[in-house]
Amino acid sequence: MKIALVIPGRFHGFDLARALLARGHDVTVFTNYPRWATRRFGLPDDRVRSFATHGALTRLAARLPGTWMTRRLEAPFHRLLGRWAERALRGERWDVIHGWSGVSEELLRSPRVVRGATVLMRGSAHILEQSRLLEDEEARARTPLDRPSPWMIARELREYELADRIMVLSTFSLESFTRRGVPRERLAMVPLGVEVSAFRPSAAVLADRRRRILGGGRLRALYVGAVSLRKGALDFAEAIERLEGTPIDFTFVGPILPEAREVVNRLRGRAAFAGKLPQRDLPRQYWSADLFVFPTIEDGFPTVLAQAKAAGLPIVTTRHGAGVDIVRDGRDGWLVPVRDGRALAARLAALATDRVGLADMAQAVAATFQPRDWSDVAREFDTVCSELTGGRRTEGRDV
Numbered sequence: 001m002k003i004a005l006v007i008p009g010r011f012h013g014f015d016l017a018r019a020l021l022a023r024g025h026d027v028t029v030f031t032n033y034p035r036w037a038t039r040r041f042g043l044p045d046d047r048v049r050s051f052a053t054h055g056a057l058t059r060l061a062a063r064l065p066g067t068w069m070t071r072r073l074e075a076p077f078h079r080l081l082g083r084w085a086e087r088a089l090r091g092e093r094w095d096v097i098h099g100w101s102g103v104s105e106e107l108l109r110s111p112r113v114v115r116g117a118t119v120l121m122r123g124s125a126h127i128l129e130q131s132r133l134l135e136d137e138e139a140r141a142r143t144p145l146d147r148p149s150p151w152m153i154a155r156e157l158r159e160y161e162l163a164d165r166i167m168v169l170s171t172f173s174l175e176s177f178t179r180r181g182v183p184r185e186r187l188a189m190v191p192l193g194v195e196v197s198a199f200r201p202s203a204a205v206l207a208d209r210r211r212r213i214l215g216g217g218r219l220r221a222l223y224v225g226a227v228s229l230r231k232g233a234l235d236f237a238e239a240i241e242r243l244e245g246t247p248i249d250f251t252f253v254g255p256i257l258p259e260a261r262e263v264v265n266r267l268r269g270r271a272a273f274a275g276k277l278p279q280r281d282l283p284r285q286y287w288s289a290d291l292f293v294f295p296t297i298e299d300g301f302p303t304v305l306a307q308a309k310a311a312g313l314p315i316v317t318t319r320h321g322a323g324v325d326i327v328r329d330g331r332d333g334w335l336v337p338v339r340d341g342r343a344l345a346a347r348l349a350a351l352a353t354d355r356v357g358l359a360d361m362a363q364a365v366a367a368t369f370q371p372r373d374w375s376d377v378a379r380e381f382d383t384v385c386s387e388l389t390g391g392r393r394t395e396g397r398d399v
Contacts, residue, residue: 001385002026002092004115006085006099006107008078009033009055011123012192012303013100014041019193019378021047030085032058051084075151082106089113096385098167101127101156108162117388119188120163124300125176127156133298133320134230140339141229143259164388167381169301170322188384191325194306196371198283201312205287206366209312213290213359218247219352222289222313224282224304227264227273228257232295232318237263238341239295239348240270246352250293253277253285286311291351291358295336295344296321309333312366314358316347332365 003025007013010033018041020027029048031038032055038048054077061073086106089097094115099107101122108118124130127148134147148156160166160182167188168174174189201209213219225231240250250271256264264273277285286292292308292315299321308315309326315333317323327333336343351358 001095001382001389003096003098003385004028004030004089004094006030006089006097006104008058008081008100008103010041011100013121014038014043015193015374016377016381017047018042019374020381022375023378023382025382030088031055032081049088051081051088054081054084071149074149078103078152078155079106086110086113089115095389098381101159102152105155105159105162108159117164117385118162119165119167119384119388120159121167122156122160122173122177122300123169125173125298126180126182127153128180129176130298137229137234137297137339141234141259143229143262145229145259165384167384170299171324172320172322173300190377190380190384191322191372192301192303192306193372193374193377194303194310196310196373199286199307199310201287201366206312206363209287209290209362210359213355213362216247216355218249219358220288220290221248221250221293221348222253222285222291222308223251223293224253224285224307225294225302226254226257227252227260229259229263230297231299232297232338233260233263235295235339235341235344236293237266239345240267242342242345243348243352244270246349248348248352251285251289253282282307283311286313289313290362291316293317293344293348294321295338297338301325306372309365309369310371312362312369314351314361314365316344316351332361332368 003020005013005017017027017029027047029043032051034052035045035048035050058077081103083106090112096117096119097107097115098119098121101120104120107113131148131153134145138145165188166186167190169191174187177187178184227233252271253274255276286308292313294305294317296318297320301322305315305322305326315327316336317327318338319335320338323335327335329335334347336347
């Protein structure tokens with residue numbers, strides 16, 4: 001198939017593009033990343049059309065203090081990328097256009113872009129569900145959060161109506177759409193993959209982990225991702241405070257968002273904060289841990305869960321991400337209620353006590369993990385697109 005991927009940045013789109021190219025599809029990536037950057041992710045130059053000026057301006061705007069300026073720039077920046085993509089896709093026939101939500105309205109409306117089917121990528125929950133969850137968290141924390149603006153909500157709702165299919169990444173996201181009245185037949189769920197080989201631990205790492213857990217010393221609990229209220233920082237902090245005196249060390253790897261600085265200050269001396277690390281350094285963080293904790297409040301598909309499972313770690317997380325898709329509750333991890341620091345603390349305290357159970361679970365995770373890589377994602381994406389196009393293929397490039 002002749003496929004266009006329209007991506008505001010990178011997200012998982014570059015991984016998907018490489019896997020689709022490997023399946024023999026004619027794929028072109030439209031992005032605001034410069035070509036020198038896309039080369040680092042294995043994309044040939046002739047498969048990339050870049051609006052690098054937009055990317056540079058977006059990065060500059062993100063450095064502006066406060067949110068009022070970025071709110072003022074949100075509409076013109078998203079429209080600018082959408083209009084560029086709409087113009088760039090003219091003059092060719094496309095079997096499938098796969099565009100990210102927020103930048104696809106111009107494409108979806110255009111009578112001058114010839115396409116067989118449109119698949120909209122929504123990386124998070126339905127935008128109204130996402131907005132509600134973040135608004136509730138904002139009220140609970142009594143601090144402003146970065147949440148969807150009324151302008152973006154209205155734009156994405158129009159995109160939902162215009163697309164042939166809406167692609168989501170997890171059961172949680174899919175259910176958020178059906179709760180909002182979107183028919184199930186208009187939705188496609190395709191969870192993401194992970195570069196398994198980079199995170200798989202050696203036999204020596206697994207043996208060391210088992211010895212640590214059974215040795216009765218302090219457990220090593222790991223969190224990877226932005227430290228933010230959206231990811232459950234308030235509940236994590238409450239749990240850590242309740243666990244005072246429990247033999248567990250907590251390590252957070254990832255940038256600290258301004259909204260969470262007060263929470264982080266509460267935890268100084270109780271947890272270690274490593275900051276943002278290069279991707280190449282992440283496997284060692286997972287290998288040195290005994291369990292992974294991720295009490296997120298709203299997520300589409302946090303890839304850190306797949307990375308943790310590939311690294312053989314039992315996972316403690318919520319249902320508000322990919323928890324039900326990655327964790328089999330009580331078998332290779334545990335699902336705790338969202339916004340419940342007490343329940344999270346209780347689960348972690350039980351793990352600190354039941355060392356044999358935790359060690360056996362860690363061993364089972366490593367032994368039974370079935371890797372889902374990007375070839376699996378591309379195959380499922382291929383199936384969705386084939387159903388939409390009826391197996392038709394475009395011949396030639398000119399309209």
